[in-house]
């Protein structure tokens with residue numbers, strides 16, 4: 004059963020989300036109380052004691068009231084202490100990863116998310132997880148800092164280039180939840196979006212089996228390449244219709260002449276395509292920025308062949 | 320009953336000529352030059368803000384590309400923080416008013432004072448250069464390793480921040496010494512106006528915290544220019560170290576921005592309720608307490624950046640600790656209203672707006688201090704809304720109140736009270752329409768610095784953009800009536816509000832040397848229970 008969330012908070016879909024929301028709403032109502040108190044008192048005072056007429060009058064010297072001063076020092080201190088302890092306990096729960104969790108390696112890269120499963124399966128921007136199981140995320144970045152943020156799970160953790168960070172969650176319901184990058188990472192920061200697809204255990208096992216089985220075997224290279232074009236996010240930077248995005252369009256690319264930033268030229272052939280996939284900075288086409296990440300660790304040999312074959316098939 | 324002509328000679332009229340302004344060591348003239356400069360920065364930063372809001376009307380592209388958008392929000396932040404809000408109250412109003420409040424002839428080091436204005440202008444030129452030479456796109460926070468790699472003009476903006484820092488340090492130092500050494504006879508520490516206490520606490524922060532951002536920016540430049548690996552992991556550096564350095568300055572900087580605003584509010588509330596301040600020492604010492612504790616809470620910007628749980632706990636604890644003195648101040652201001660004789664003149668409207676907006680800004684900070692909740696809210700529009708309520712709802716509204724309050728002192732003329740009230744209302748309404756929806760969308764998960772965004776957030780973004788137009792109209796009308804009043808405003812006497820602090824005992828505008836004779840101080844700044852002054 005999906006809940007709809009509240010006016011302030013999105014649906015609470017992880018086991019800890021409700022605890023976060025409870026503290027959020029505790030602070031919310033305490034704040035509302037003090038806010039109303041401050042505004043009501045101020046309004047009452049300014050209306051009740053407003054200056055009437057032009058005559059200048061003396062006002063009483065009321066500059067201390069020991070009882071009140073102790074009251075408004077102690078009461079906020081106590082409330083803040085409660086909030087501090089509550090917040091810290093919640094933080095421990097959010098950050099200490101349970102031992103029996105299923106571990107997924109998360110890699111942030113400009114501008115997509117890559118997930119590696121213990122079974123050797125890799126997926127991009129589409130994290131499939133079983134419902135009702137704790138999932139541990141071991142995260143690192145290939146370039147700048149990103150931040151893994153799933154609002155429905157109330158988790159957020161920066162993803163760093165030089166060390167691992169961790170996060171975990173346990174999804175309560177089957178469904179699809181937004182994954183956002185929360186740390187500014189450049190041009191397409193706001194398109195560094197993914198999905199967390201929570202499925203039943205059977206569906207998860209079936210998905211995994213399928214993914215392990217068909218790591219591309221049996222499929223014609225061109226079709227596999229077409230599939231990879233979408234699943235490996237090539238489309239975010241390379242169009243099929245000639246449109247210039249972050250990188251050159253694939254349309255009619257093969258066989259054409261490429262001009263590079265250093266002024267040199269060469270014909271686009273298989274070897275050039277292969278190099279550009281595995282070592283994109285080696286030759287950067289003039290008019291584009293050197294922003295493409297390497298796919299060295301993300302593609303298998305056959306998958307590189309498949310992509311080359313697919314690009315070859317795209318006639319001008 | 321006021322004179323038909325401005326008193327002569329006054330600091331505006333004597334000496335004459337452009338050179339006499341550019342080489343002046345008169346704190347009032349330097350204050351005015353600062354005022355002109357920061358207002359230029361405010362207009363520039365404001366234009367960038369309007370562009371951001373227009374672009375965010377729709378979830379997809381409206382008028383600019385992704386890179387341009389990233390540059391625009393970076394310039395908005397960098398200009399507003401470093402060129403406008405940090406120097407705003409201390410350097411502009413502080414220079415104009417502080418020596419008058421002390422009964423002094425000038426600040427302690429008048430030439431250093433002029434020097435800091437030139438340093439400010441010099442730093443500003445670097446920022447402007449960065450604007451035109453492939454503007455910086457890192458966000459005003461310059462996080463590494465993005466800032467060590469990006470192809471935009473990071474170096475000139477980093478140098479701008481470095482240079483502007485010196486101007487801030489010199490101003491702080493100057494005011495600290497001035498407050499220690501140049502108080503009029505009889506003006507003991509506990510007879511100082513609370514604005515002076517606030518500027519004093521701010522000065523300590525400026526002198527002690529600013530060097531850290533300066534060094535950090537130099538390290539960033541060295542990394543980019545000389546390839547010395549400090550922050551960039553590709554060169555063996557640590558990007559999180561940058562965040563520690565950056566916030567070690569930038570958290571205290573939050574209080575460099577808000578403490579002077581709080582100082583102004585203490586002046587406004589007492590003057591317009593004609594009432595002795597409640598808890599003078601509590602307010603004065605809470606400024607100092609805030610200044611010191613603020614050095615120990617920088618890590619609350621980094622709860623999800625990979626710092627240890629232990630560090631997170633300590634920083635969260637200390638963050639709540641710094642909230643208490645701010646709360647005490649709010650209660651003190653409220654209590655001051657009780658049994659006062661309250662006028663609703665324009666500056667007071669801003670002071671009351673401040674109470675309302677700063678309360679929201681402060682209370683929403685409690686959400687962000689709470690660790691478990693911050694994990695969800697960090698880097699969302701909730702944070703954006705929170706710091707705008709503190710920085711704009713707090714500091715800028717206080718600044719506007721201060722500008723209107725001291726305007727007749729500075730120019731000897733009064734602005735249009737009707738338009739003043741209209742604009743105070745427009746700013747209040749526009750501000751809330753702009754930023755209240757951002758709390759909602761932030762809680763719902765809308766991340767900050769997003770050029771495009773999921774459709775479910777559009778309604779809130781639309782509200783926010785409409786609010787920014789209301790704000791824009793408010794500021795436009797304000798500019799017109801204020802400029803008009805400089806030439807055509809009604810001429811006022813020494814003390815149009817009947818306030819008791821020293822600056823109101825000299826002519827408006829003051830003579831070049833402030834006072835005809837050094838004033839003797841016999842009463843406290845807020846002795847409205849003993850003394851009655853007729854407004855003139």
Ligand SMILES: [Cu+2]
Nearest residue numbers: 184186188192
């Ligand atoms: Cu990002």
Ligand SMILES: [Cu+2]
Nearest residue numbers: 569570573620
């Ligand atoms: Cu801070």
